[in-house]
Amino acid sequence: MITTQQLQLLKERNKNAFEEGASCITTHLHTKNNMKSERLLSLDILRGITIVGMILVNNPGTWESIYAPLRHAEWNGLTPTDLVFPFFMFIMGVSMSFALSRFDHHFSRGFIIKLVRRTVILFLLGLFLSWFSLVCTGVEQPFSHIRILGVLQRLALAYFFGSLLIVGVRRPANLAWISGIILAGYSILLALGHGFELSEQNIIAVTDRTLFGEAHLYREWLPDGGRIFFDPEGLLSTLPCIAQVIIGYFCGNILREKTEIHHRLLQISILGIALLFAGWLLSYGCPLNKKVWSPTFVLVTCGFASLLLVFLTWLIDIRKKQKWGYPFHVFGTNPLFIYIVAGVLATLLEVITVGESSLQEKIYTSIWSVLPDAHLASLIYGLLFIGFNYLIVWGLYKKQLFIKI
Secondary structure: OOOHHHOEEEOOOOOOOOOOOOOOOOOEEEOOOOOOEEEOHHHHHHHHHHHHHHHHHHOOOOOOOOOHHHOOOOOOOOOHHHHHHHHHHHHHHHHHHHHHHHHOOOOOHHHHHHHHHHHHHHHHHHHHHHHHHHHHOOOOOHHHOOOOOOHHHHHHHHHHHHHHHHHHHOOHHHHHHHHHHHHHHHHHHHHHOOOOOOOOOOHHHHHHHHHHOHHHOOEEEOOOOOEEEOOOOOOHHHHHHHHHHHHHHHHHHHHHOOOOHHHHHHHHHHHHHHHHHHHHHHOOOOOOOOOOOOHHHHHHHHHHHHHHHHHHHHHHHHOOOOHHHHHHHHHHHOHHHHHHHHHHHHHHHHHOEEOOEEHHHHHHHHHHHHOOOHHHHHHHHHHHHHHHHHHHHHHHHHOOOEEEO
16 A cells, blocks of 8 residues: 555656656657657546546446446447556556666666566555455455455556566567467467356356455356356456557557657557457457457457557647646546545445435435436436546646656
8 A cells, every 4th residue: 555655746847747657657759850759648648538437437326327338348248438447558558668768678676676666566556445445344354355356456467567578578579479479378268268158167267266265356247136256357367468568568669769750650550450450350259358358359459549549649749639638637647546546435435324325325316316317317426526536636736746656
């Protein structure tokens, strides 16, 4: 858990220049004449968009009334909500291209210390969120039931192994081959190990159950309302996330090239379209599935993320249409901090009671009483929750305080 003493508060001279933690690395874009560099604002805004999306889909007024685009696919398939987490994973890879250039992509004492420190802190923060939720809900012996894996834990592992591969292998062609081998090998594991069955015989569930025990696993909902021990952030399904990070790294490398910016964006666009085409084509044999993080899911989501990065770079960094993105930029300056704060606040809203109802339920029903549409009321609650978190991160932004892990 990060304490106040562990936080480094960075105060920059320029409002558009700052550092961020883990995947939040200062990035720059060479201008047309290659004589100077500018802040790559589009990456910050894209990061902010994904954080807002992650908070929104995790905090509806009620889980019983959610618009379809704000739901995850029950099993196979893809919804807009399923894009949020892989987009953040992709952005982490893009940012790593800029960050690792500081170490000249070589192993060094400073690189190893920073890599291990960030990995451990991210993993511990994920454990803290799980522990905090258990404690607040009155679970006895919370450490006996703490969920070992989760969103931040997956980010930590993908960041760690992705960085090791990138620095250790270095040659782009070899990295591409390794990414392909990871995805192909994982496809074989899924095919042989009931990987596309939502059951406890799924190789992902078997692996996690063997290593961690059922008490430390997430219980996934079944279509009939039942639940099984299956973790959508399982250890085995983290393997393809490493490939996701490496693909993001490749896109970051293209952005860092000292060529004309439109040429670089064209390169990323071609890569994104190729990834989309390959992913959709292969999905006939290997379904798109977020909960197992299938190889086709990696390809398609990286394709969408690449194209969105191209569009935002063109719109924001080239056309200078930036005002609309200010709120997302604010979120993008302290993404991991506000994600953790949102998780803590959501738990507190559920455990603090007002009469016989939780504070969260009380707020939602108050909105519902004014807006009789339950789906709209649920969405408004989520937007108000985002607004409250925005006030927190905006206060840090105005003081030029950026929390670095």
